[in-house]
Amino acid sequence: MSEKLANDAVVDRAIASIKGLRVDGGEVFLRDGQSTTVEVRDGAVENAITRGERGIGVRVLLGGRVGFAYSSDLSPAGIEECVEAARDIASVTEPDPDVSIATKKIESPDLQLYEDGIDGRTVTERTNVALAVERAARNVDPRISGFRKTTYGDGTMTTIVATTADVRGTYRETYFSVGTSAVATAGEERQIGYHGEAKRRFARVDPEAVGRRSAELAVGKLGAQPFKTQTLPIVLDPYMGMALLGALVPLFSADSVIKGKSLFAGKVQQRVASERVTIIDDARTPGALRTAPFDGEGVATTTRTLVDKGVLVGYLSSLKTAKKMEQPPTGNARRGSYATPSRIGAANFHLAPGATAPETLVNGLDRSLRITSLLNLHTVDPISGEFSLGATGDYLEKGERKYPVQGITIAGNLTTLLASIAGVANDLVFGSSGLGSPTFVISELSIGGV
Numbered sequence: 359m360s361e362k363l364a365n366d367a368v369v370d371r372a373i374a375s376i377k378g379l380r381v382d383g384g385e386v387f388l389r390d391g392q393s394t395t396v397e398v399r400d401g402a403v404e405n406a407i408t409r410g411e412r413g414i415g416v417r418v419l420l421g422g423r424v425g426f427a428y429s430s431d432l433s434p435a436g437i438e439e440c441v442e443a444a445r446d447i448a449s450v451t452e453p454d455p456d457v458s459i460a461t462k463k464i465e466s467p468d469l470q471l472y473e474d475g476i477d478g479r480t481v482t483e484r485t486n487v488a489l490a491v492e493r494a495a496r497n498v499d500p501r502i503s504g505f506r507k508t509t510y511g512d513g514t515m516t517t518i519v520a521t522t523a524d525v526r527g528t529y530r531e532t533y534f535s536v537g538t539s540a541v542a543t544a545g546e547e548r549q550i551g552y553h554g555e556a557k558r559r560f561a562r563v564d565p566e567a568v569g570r571r572s573a574e575l576a577v578g579k580l581g582a583q584p585f586k587t588q589t590l591p592i593v594l595d596p597y598m599g600m601a602l603l604g605a606l607v608p609l610f611s612a613d614s615v616i617k618g619k620s621l622f623a624g625k626v627q628q629r630v631a632s633e634r635v636t637i638i639d640d641a642r643t644p645g646a647l648r649t650a651p652f653d654g655e656g657v658a659t660t661t662r663t664l665v666d667k668g669v670l671v672g673y674l675s676s677l678k679t680a681k682k683m684e685q686p687p688t689g690n691a692r693r694g695s696y697a698t699p700s701r702i703g704a705a706n707f708h709l710a711p712g713a714t715a716p717e718t719l720v721n722g723l724d725r726s727l728r729i730t731s732l733l734n735l736h737t738v739d740p741i742s743g744e745f746s747l748g749a750t751g752d753y754l755e756k757g758e759r760k761y762p763v764q765g766i767t768i769a770g771n772l773t774t775l776l777a778s779i780a781g782v783a784n785d786l787v788f789g790s791s792g793l794g795s796p797t798f799v800i801s802e803l804s805i806g807g808v
Contacts, residue, residue: 365390366528368432369520372414375441376522381448383522384418384441385459387654389696393513396481398488400504406481415696418444422453428697456681460656461523470645471531473559476514484510487536487565494569495540499577506539506550512560519656527652534560535790536568542576549582551575553597556790558645575730579750582764585727585807591780592768592800593720593728593754596787599795603637603709605738605745606772607793610639610664611702612679614740621743621773622670630670631776634712634798637665639674641689641705648707648792654693654700662688668777674702708794712782716797719781721757727805728752728759729768743772746806767806775800 363371369386376384390412397405413430418441425448429440488510496502512534520526537554553572557563594602614620622630631637641659643649652658655677663671672688673679679702680687692703720726733748746769752759783797 363432363434365516365518368414368437369518371434371437372416372441373520373522375438376416376418379418379441379445381445382419382421383459384416384444385519385521385655387415387693387696388518389413389515391513391515393511394484395509395511396484396488398485398492398508401489401492403485411695413696414440415693415699416440416444417459417699418448419457419459420445420448422455422457423448423451424454424457425449425451426699456678458677458681459521459523460525460677461521462658463525464527464652464656464658466527466529466651469642469649469651471529471558471649472514473532476512476532479512484512487563490565491536491538491569494566495538495573498570498573499542501542501544501577501580502540502573503543504541506541508538509536511535519652519654521656525656527656529651532558533647534563536563536565537790538569538572540569540572540576542573542580544580547580549576549579551577551579554790556647558647578730578752579762579764582750582762585753585763585766585805587805587807589802589804591723591726592803593726593797594795594800595728595797596785596795597789598729598732599709599798600789600791600793601732601735603707603793603795604791605735607704607707608740610674610704612673612675612683613702615673616679616682618741620740625670626672628670629668630773631665631668632779633668634782635665635668635776635779636663636710637707638663638710639690639704639707643706646706646788646792647790648705650705653689653691655691657687657689657691659689659705674704676700676702704792706788706792706794708786708788709782709796709798711784711786711796714781714783716783716785717757719783719797719799720754723754723799724756726754726799727763728754730762738772745770745772763807765807769804769806775803778802
């Protein structure tokens, strides 16, 4: 029977194995996670699933080459095999003078990422949260006829990163999430509204709010009308703002910049947006979903302003891209799993809030379109900035909703869009994706309709 090693012993063994080889150095990433998911539909439990994930990813440097291997076999023999596989891969990959490992010692401050007691929570307690979401949705409007699926999930993870340069860090985290897709029916018409949220603390998950917003989105689409092609101010609430900001994240990746795949390449200290736009990436916000003391390479995370009042300040980088650009790393090498190498990603990326209430911002517009869904955001061209997105929305006059619209497209260029942000409200919200946004207004955008 294979010897079962504790997490720290696994990492110690892997680091010792790397040091025992004739290589230039290496890195070990361990992830140990457990999660539970409960799915209900129309008041009945459909699934209750518990999963576990435990393994290591090993990166070995050899003569300017890098090899990566991973394994869930954490016996002494399995660890040795994984390390040797990474070494063998490094011997045949192309050399890259910019690959490196973390060498600067890191600290692990208490960032309020973990809540005790998750293991003692029963399946019944978890199920009751999902059922409360559906009850809240049905209470909004009698036209809520059912649900596609309502899901509650929670989990706990331990992450350890260590390098042969004696860098080592560890942290534990928990998350709690719930989401639903409510179905609204009126005659032969059916509309769906999805909403979900995730938090670090169980008590901060609000099933009433999730159910209510899902139902309101679904009901709000009933009776949608065609809309004439025109140019109007566009209103994005925090959740639609997050959706758009998600399409902007790749533009800040130093890897994309280096490869010429970002319209922000070469524009540091240049104006790229309205002066009302300040964009921040903050992996140090206590208790936030993407907060962590260090990234997937063992580099300390940071709080960084990327756009300051419309002016581009900098990019998100890894060790490799930082070396290429001759700048300090920003701690943005993110890892989704031990089985995948790190890649540049954002952390609590958000548009900084303004000082105006959202109602004041919107009520001051004679005519506007409030977007309620955006489709095909992945088609935004990161180099040219061109986009054409399917959308639904609400037509507003002086902030008052007149009727919902469907079958429209919004089109333009990200450069023009960012320059046209005319107002930013004070209602900053962070969503389950880890992105954050307040309500904001784009002064005008082309709307394609009938």
